[in-house]
Amino acid sequence: MQSNSLFEKMSSRLDELSILPKLDEAVSIPQLIEEKGFSRREFMGWAAAMTSMLMLPANFTPLVAKAAELADRLPLVWLHMAECTGCSESLLRSSSPSIDSLIFDYISLEYHETIMAASGWQAEQNLEHAMEKYKGKYILMVEGGIPQGLSDFYLTVGAHGKTGEKHAKEAAENAAAIFAIGTCSSFGGVQAAAPNPTNAQPLSKITNKTVINVPGCPPSESNIVGTLVHFILYGTLPALDIYNRPKWAYGLRIHDACERRGRFDAGEFVQQFGDEGAKKGFCLYKVGCKGPYTFNNCSKQKFNQGTSWPIQSGHGCMGCSEPNFWDTMGIVHEPLANRLYHTTFGGLGSDATADKIGLGLLTVTAVAIAAHAAISVLKNPEV
């Protein structure tokens, strides 16, 4: 029943969208996909996978396919802030582009600082033009952390020398939906790690409009395009977890759906890279896997057109889709319990683990107790 009414709602939304003008009247997405050598069958296979990823019943596949074909009705503005462009690269630079990246590549043409042809004054003008022409209709995707306040000058972009903060604020003002792509724009990322010299902040701190976070370093291509398809289908924002991440992608920990989980519960751990356990595919917990603290769907969606993902290839999860993961996840190749504390006791406890500090305190206490006991025996306490 419920899925019936949802089906109808989505169908009518797609009908509405289909009347809107296309990005380029001479090109259509189905045509583009065919030109790049994908058969209709392959395209429908992709749509079926996308349907299941978005946790919709299989009979929604034609709708998802249609949504993908209508992706060029919603103009996309993609801004780069303080970042490494890894998120864009994750989508764009593959030797055999997937349907995800094809669609994305095409709809990004409106304004995407990496792939657009324009530069300098022209680029600046294009952005203003797009924001004016599609006011209230465009989807804004932002990559990168944003130096804020007195530190905003650390990011100055373009011919007018505008700060990133200003760019982001303006673009967010009239966007239909705002997505922070990658951990940097979702949570600040590497440049926001302590001591955060440029005061880099997540997009959600820059604008007071609702921001959907799609973190990951980088997020998988399917999480980026899935977020887009979801918005096209529903027209509303997805169910979000406590960090404003779409639940369909970030609802479970890496650890919950990890292929090595059986090894974890069995207590079979890789002790050191390259050992016998590593060859047998044992759990990577002891060599630093942070899967138990990280919410993402990497094990299901994988990377590079579903080829592999970190844990499959034998390296632990680094916790990249969590807030402040550079600061909270400890040493990459050690379990969390072995993280080092740098500043405890004015440097006395520098580079010690919690266990070492605990043992130290225990020793000091034991010595104090022994001294107190000895004195008490010599000089009996008064009762």
Next chain:
Amino acid sequence: MSSTHTKSATIEQHIDIEGHVGIDEHIGRDLEYSAAYRWQHWIRAFSIVALIATGFYIAVPVITPAATNEPTNFLYALFRTWHIIIGFVFISAILLKSYLFIFAKKHVNERAALKDMINPIVWAKQIGFYLLINKHPKLKGVYNPMQFMAYLLFYLMAFSLIITGLILYVHVYHEGLGAFLYEPMRSVEVMLGGLAFVRELHHMLMWGVILFILIHIYIAVYNAIFIREGTIDAIISGVKWHKRV
């Protein structure tokens, strides 16, 4: 002190300083700890030891089976299961004790300790006693102010361990109680700064408890030796010996 205690006998057997065994009407036997109190103390003590042992293993699994293709006994899962089962025993003991402290009739002598807690003179005398300067202060309740402070701190750590433990728990079991607690626990998780820090905090709190245990046992033994009121026996039999004045 005797005002809050139930007198169970007026004439008691007495062993005096010189070692003479005899009857002394100046020493009385008082019910210090109720049966529920003593049971939960020992259940909690054993559960804490077990939680520390399993906790260390969960943090860094030191024993691992050899790398073979033989069927396994799911060692890590077992450790975790026991940790969680005993964790709930610990939670029950702490909740029971908190209830007793606040409401139970027999525990007025515990609540009376609050009066000593806010009395600076008792504080000064208590510190003086442990510094071997003056006599032990006369108390209204069963705990001296330093002891009360230490226990307060212990309960703070215990409840923090329970909250952080439950946050970790809802990510291990997603159904039943886990499902029920999921949303509230996740809000606390975010307030604390993410799951990784929750785990770290859980670990640090364990060290707080270990330090507490060491000091706790030392002071208990110290009192047993020097004050000679049967302090350690009291947590088993329930009664303490007090001078009647």
